[in-house]
Amino acid sequence: MxxxxxxxxxxxxxxxxxxxxxxxxxxxxxxxxxxxxxxxxxxxxxxxxxxxxxxxxxxxxxxxxxxxxxxxxxxxxxxxxxxxxxxxxxxxxxxxxxxxxxxxxxxxxxxxxxxxxxxxxxxxxxxxxxxxxxxxxxxxxxxxxxxxxxxxxxxxESIAGAKRVAKQLGGWAGGALPYGMESYPVSERRMVDGKEVVVTIRLLRPVPASEDGTDQGSVILRMVDRIFEFKDKPWMGKKSAHPASVGAIVTWLNVNQVPSQNGGAWRKPTVKRVLSDPRLAGFAADPVYRKDRDGNPTRTIEGYKILRDATGEPISIGKALIPPPRWFELQVWLDGREGVKGVTWSASYLLTAMDKLKCECDRPLTGSPGIYKCSRASGVVEAGKHEGGLTINQAEVDEYVARRIMAVLMTAEDKPETLAIIAEATLRLAKLRERPEMSGERAALTGERAEITDSITRLYDDLNSGIYEGKIGRARFLADKESLESRLAAIERRIDDVGGPEVPALPIEEWTYTEDPNGDPLGEGSWWKNATVADRRMLVGLFVDEVRVSKAAGRGGSRRTCRVEERVKLLMAGQQQAAETAAA
Incomplete structure (x- = not known):
């Protein structure tokens, strides 16, 4: 039918x-x-x-x-x-x-x-x-x-073309809005295919915080305020549980049932990505996507690249949600670039939690009452490594390290070989005292310079492989080369403008001061004797790269001695990098 x-x-x-x-x-x-x-x-x-x-x-x-x-x-x-x-x-x-x-x-x-x-x-x-x-x-x-x-x-093809044009013109290509962002249209005159046309592109900017504090912009500000409230306060617990850590912010958001962009639970990569977005500071930016093992970009955002004008200044997209100096200081914390400031994690032991105290088997040493010990679990056997445990007297190791530092300070003017150590320690102190927003911007610029340099290298590799053969290919190569080199020159100029940290004079007289009648720099009335654990760690962080401990040859019989000079090897400031450079 x-x-x-x-x-x-x-x-x-x-x-x-x-x-x-x-x-x-x-x-x-x-x-x-x-x-x-x-x-x-x-x-x-x-x-x-x-x-x-x-x-x-x-x-x-x-x-x-x-x-x-x-x-x-x-x-x-x-x-x-x-x-x-x-x-x-x-x-x-x-x-x-x-x-x-x-x-x-x-x-x-x-x-x-x-x-x-x-x-x-x-x-x-x-x-x-x-x-x-x-x-x-x-x-x-x-x-x-x-x-x-x-x-x-x-x-x-139409959608792909529109996204391609939007990206070329610095616009948002669409998709899910990043957390805390809103899109807005902008009409501009641009050259497209050799003709001047008026195009409308969409850009992203931070969502302004509302009075009731329920919007995404307000949530971001509360995250930032929480980090700044706790980040410089001493913390006695585990580093991962620090109230200003990203993990703690995730817990705080989830416990308070703050919805994420997709309505699910917050995760550490998401929080770090949100807080790392330069657009929060009013800067135009492009996402940087993680690459797979073959070098192909994935859909996972691993960071952002600040867009800059011809002079190297960040391009503004309007009012910032977070003031730029505060945003740059935030990046220093998020990137773990606290340097020698990050020495307040543990209250008891001088050399633990600084990533400097190592066992001969390359494991970190941990602190126990009166001793430092290898962190390898009991009973674990590793080929080519020491058998059994490894311990060493804590007080004797601390004193040995302190005296080595004081020896450098007290002979700074007399021994040329200490000049390199003093120079490196001075640079570290300069970075420590530098305003975080300056070090944050310099780090961002340095990263962008490395990225552009890699792009130029890949461009020449493509040229050598024949990708740019022919008249049109050659013209495209020259255009890409000129664009990258122009960006690199602008970044270099901006790095020069930002400059390096102001180099201070080391307070050597303060550190070596002592009232001890024998002139002992560690004796009664000395700076070291009266210094807090945090101040002592600061000094160690300035002057020491690594403290490596070897296993004792024997138990020592009834008169046990540590023999710290035989078992402890110190790499002073700058010596670790010099050794790695020589090995390469």
Missing amino acids: THTTEAGHPEHVAAALRVAAGYTRQSKKKSDKSEASPQTQDRATEKKARDRGCKFAGHYRDIGVSGYDPNAKRKNFERLLNDCRARKIQEIIVFNVTRFSRREPKDAIPVVLELFSLGVTITSVSEGSFSPDNTMELIMLIMRLDAAHQDSKNKS
Whole structure:
């Protein structure tokens, strides 16, 4: 039995008791009242099955899955095909052919032919039925599949082109808004394909904080305030539990049920990415994506690159949510560049938690009452490493390190070999006393310089591999080279403007002061004797790179001595880097 569709094409009406199933697909997970929403598709396909006298077996749905991408996994479509192969389904009903497939006909036709060989009819609510016993209908279906593919291809190219132009013009390419950001349109005159045109691009800027404090901008400010409230206060617990750490901020957000951008729980990478966004400081920026093992960029953001003008100054996008100096200081904390300030994690032991005290087996030494010991778990055996545990007297090691530092300070003017140590310690003190916003901006500039330098190197590698062959390729190479070198020159100028930290004079007389009658710099009335653990650690951080302890040759009998001079090797300031450079 047949009847005519509104388009004038004959439609095959299925015999009673044929089993039909509806297939619903939508590329993006959204629920609305559009004509192609999943709910609309479901209602229409089920009604079509009833109208055709079929027994309806239910809906097979792939939501958030592309019908254009050949690599997209349509699990329920595959389940539907398997049910057709098992002769459970004799008719597939879709809202329109685009729901069935938007892939190239060469990819879609084998599926259609297989279904037709199984005697399965494909019915479109809006386009009629295509049955396996009619060659003309097969041709019509192939034509509709080709039209659907071309439509998707054109849209894809148009969207990709629009995103490419937006990115080239410094605009936002779309997608989910970053946390704490809003988009806004800007119309500008730009040169496109050699012609001056007025283009409208969308840019991102921080969401202004509201009075009620419930918006995302206010949440970010509370995160920042919490970090600055605790970051410089002494902390006696584990470093990972410090109230100003990213982990503690994550816990605080989740405990207080502050929703993330996607409504789920907060994670450490998300919080760090949000707080590292230069746009919070009013700077234009581009995300930097992590690369896979083959060097290809992934979709995971690992940081941001500040966009700069011809002079190297950051390009402004308007009012900052976080003042730039405060934002740069925040980056110093987030990047773990506290240097010798990061010595307040433990209250008891001078040399622990500084990443300087090492065992001969390369493990860090930990503190126990009266001793430093290797952190290797008891009973663990490692090939080529010392057997059993390793311990050394804490007080004797501390004194040995302190006396080595004092020896450098007290002979600074007499021994040329100490000049390099003094110079490195002076530089470290300068960095320690420098305003964090200055060191933060310099670190950002240095990172950008390294990135641009790598890009120039890759550009020449591409040239040598023949990618830029021909007249057009050569012109493109020169344009890319000029652009990168111009950016590098601007960054270099900005680094010069920022300058280095102001170099202070070392307070050597203060550190070596003593009231001890024998002149002992560690004796009664000395700076060292009266200094806090934090101040002593500061001095160690300035002058020492590494303290490495070897295992004792024996237990020492009844008169046990530490023999610290034999078991402890010190690398003074700058010597570790010099050794690594020489080894390379």
